[in-house]
Amino acid sequence: MQEKQNNQIDTYWQANIRLVLGLLSIWFLVSFGCGILFVDFLDQFQFFGFNLGFWFAQQGSIYVFVILIFVYIHRIKKLEQIFDKDESTEE
Amino acid sequence: MTVKLLTYFFVGISFAVYIGIAIWSRASSTSEFYVAGKGVHPIANGMATAADWMSAASFISMAGLIAFLGRDGSVYLMGWTGGYVLLALLLAPYLRKFGQFTVPDFIGSRYYSSAARIVAVICLIIVSFTYIAGQMRGVGIVFSRFLEVDINSGVLIGMVIVFIYAVLGGMKGITYTQVAQYCVLIFAYLVPAIFISIMMTGNPVPQFGFGDQLLESPVYLLEKLDGLMVQLGFDAYTSGSKSTIDVFCITAALMLGTAGLPHVIVRFFTVPSVSDARKSAGYALIFIAILYTTAPAVASFARLNLLETTHNVSYVEAPAWFKNWENIGLIAWMDKNNDGKIQYAKGNALQPTKPLYTDQRGINGERTLSNLAHPNNANEVYIDRDIMVLATPEIAKLPAWIIALVAAGALAAALSTAAGLLLVISTAVSHDLIKQTLARQISEKKELLYARISVLVAVIIAGLFGIYPPAFVAQVVAFAFGLAAATLFPAILMGIFSKTMNREGAVTGMLAGLSFTLIYIIYFKFIHPELNFAEHWLWGISPEGIGFIGMIVNLVTSSLVSLMTPRPPEYIGVMIDNIRRP
Numbered sequence: 001m002q003e004k005q006n007n008q009i010d011t012y013w014q015a016n017i018r019l020v021l022g023l024l025s026i027w028f029l030v031s032f033g034c035g036i037l038f039v040d041f042l043d044q045f046q047f048f049g050f051n052l053g054f055w056f057a058q059q060g061s062i063y064v065f066v067i068l069i070f071v072y073i074h075r076i077k078k079l080e081q082i083f084d085k086d087e088s089t090e091e
Numbered sequence: 092m093t094v095k096l097l098t099y100f101f102v103g104i105s106f107a108v109y110i111g112i113a114i115w116s117r118a119s120s121t122s123e124f125y126v127a128g129k130g131v132h133p134i135a136n137g138m139a140t141a142a143d144w145m146s147a148a149s150f151i152s153m154a155g156l157i158a159f160l161g162r163d164g165s166v167y168l169m170g171w172t173g174g175y176v177l178l179a180l181l182l183a184p185y186l187r188k189f190g191q192f193t194v195p196d197f198i199g200s201r202y203y204s205s206a207a208r209i210v211a212v213i214c215l216i217i218v219s220f221t222y223i224a225g226q227m228r229g230v231g232i233v234f235s236r237f238l239e240v241d242i243n244s245g246v247l248i249g250m251v252i253v254f255i256y257a258v259l260g261g262m263k264g265i266t267y268t269q270v271a272q273y274c275v276l277i278f279a280y281l282v283p284a285i286f287i288s289i290m291m292t293g294n295p296v297p298q299f300g301f302g303d304q305l306l307e308s309p310v311y312l313l314e315k316l317d318g319l320m321v322q323l324g325f326d327a328y329t330s331g332s333k334s335t336i337d338v339f340c341i342t343a344a345l346m347l348g349t350a351g352l353p354h355v356i357v358r359f360f361t362v363p364s365v366s367d368a369r370k371s372a373g374y375a376l377i378f379i380a381i382l383y384t385t386a387p388a389v390a391s392f393a394r395l396n397l398l399e400t401t402h403n404v405s406y407v408e409a410p411a412w413f414k415n416w417e418n419i420g421l422i423a424w425m426d427k428n429n430d431g432k433i434q435y436a437k438g439n440a441l442q443p444t445k446p447l448y449t450d451q452r453g454i455n456g457e458r459t460l461s462n463l464a465h466p467n468n469a470n471e472v473y474i475d476r477d478i479m480v481l482a483t484p485e486i487a488k489l490p491a492w493i494i495a496l497v498a499a500g501a502l503a504a505a506l507s508t509a510a511g512l513l514l515v516i517s518t519a520v521s522h523d524l525i526k527q528t529l530a531r532q533i534s535e536k537k538e539l540l541y542a543r544i545s546v547l548v549a550v551i552i553a554g555l556f557g558i559y560p561p562a563f564v565a566q567v568v569a570f571a572f573g574l575a576a577a578t579l580f581p582a583i584l585m586g587i588f589s590k591t592m593n594r595e596g597a598v599t600g601m602l603a604g605l606s607f608t609l610i611y612i613i614y615f616k617f618i619h620p621e622l623n624f625a626e627h628w629l630w631g632i633s634p635e636g637i638g639f640i641g642m643i644v645n646l647v648t649s650s651l652v653s654l655m656t657p658r659p660p661e662y663i664g665v666m667i668d669n670i671r672r673p
Contacts, residue, residue, distance in 0.1 A: 009668065009671070009672060012673065013671055016671075020180050020181065023176075023180060024176070024177075024180065027173065027176050031169045031173050031342065031346075032339060032342065032343075035165060035169055035342075036165075036169075036335060036338050036339050036342060037335065037339070039162075043329070043330075048299070048303070049301075049303055049304065049311035049312060049313055049314070050313065050329075051313075051329050054162055054165075054313075054329045057162060057165035057168070057169065058157075058162075058164075058165050058168055058384075058387040059298060059384055059387065061168075061169050061172075061173070062168065062169070062172045062380050062383055062384055063380070063384070065172050065173055065175065065176050065376060065380070066373070066376050066377055066380050068176050068180075069175065069176060069179045069180075069369075069372060069373040069376055070373050072179060072180055072369070073179075073366070073369050073370060073373055076369070076673075077366065079673075080366075080673040083673060084673075
């Protein structure tokens, strides 16, 4: 019983880590990627009145940051619900 | 009404509100004093975090910095927002689950050691005091420009106000005043930005406005700005001049530092549950993003306006704001070519860079300077970057009430951050040093008394920083982030995500990160400032970005040491499992 519960915690934790790593790679891509490393490359494209790289560095990355946190809130809540259900069916 | 009267009016009303809230929400227990009784709604906590976070530096200086740095200014935009993703995903929920009062509480318990707790307290105090010094300068600038009192009395007034509501209300009082302060500061920031955006581009949303075409001629605003700057010998506004590795490291240091700043982390201890901690990080970032996405728009509006209203204009006909700020000592003009006109170009106009005024006036009525003219460029103007946000409403000729509103907003930004910092400093002293280390058996009432006394002492020290500013204040604020990134952030992160990280590893890691970063900064900023150029830096990384390397030094040291020393005791593993459980 105890062991099974521990397994579930492990499963939950691994799913959480996968989720976090996935979101953090997007976080890295928009800020350090589009806003810094590839900024000059992206600047050759025009996005409304902005150069695309400049827009990512001063606007786009911030919008994506906000979205990432709310995606995480939503996804982790689902994970927690699955975990809670498993735990309660055992009792 | 004059600007001065209106400013007194707005500032007076906002101060009355802050004190009223403090009296209404007095703290009566240590839990209320330290973490507002853990009963703050996530949206309210999001606003309070945003006000806590957005300091005088964000409100007053950031848009000005970006206006002068162009694309290189993006490091502040991404660096000071990206950290919230790390907070929400990696730190805040687990620290809330742990459920104590302070950051050193977590480090002390997780690493089963009062040595670790004390090292964390030392890091916290260094980080927080470097940060607070900048707030007091902000208060001083606003008071001296808009209320025409001298800087010292301005700092004193600020100290008294912060003291009243921090001592009375503790975290509870601070939280609800910060909610009010957020509303004041965001309103004060957005109103002029929207006005200017409409005036210049016809677009009421500044975030879109600076990518729009100008009303006066169908050219994109940024294109026009780039063109003008190149014409005057500057680099184009939308191009960068810092090296990629430096931009990368500065951004990383600011992000990781944000996630490790104790006065921000502690805000997530005040909400009722773990999921509320995540939510309030999300709300906080929304509230912050409203200002942070407006700032680059303000920056490009301000830069374009500045070039158009001053370059090649004769000093006698220069706009009033130019002379007002010259009188305060934040603008200076030296007529290098004796044509009576203001010429603006690339490079520092003066040697030394900061103006040294004499008591006399020149033939055009300008304040004369005892600086030498910098021989390598034709630039005649010195402009302190800190004035751009405060001067923008005047530059754009907005009505007097908006100028007064901006002054109240700037004070709200500086005071809310100062209060948050004072509280974490005093909590670290009364809770972590006195209650947990020196005198474990004191009663809650006594602890609360010590907490209030520590606020008093911290306010006085912070005030002294404002009245006798060490010459290095402005530079040092940015380093608070590097230090937080190299010390507290990795210790907390490993504490949650690694079960094998032990006491010895964490303590040596923090000390290694702290000393590496501190020595690098002190070497280039204070011992050999003349060597502070890319060719002398380690891998071309400036002192602003070295905190990122400091963090890696911390992680490597702590991992190696923890491999060579005994594993943490069994009950720590149980504690970590408990923190990770939803």
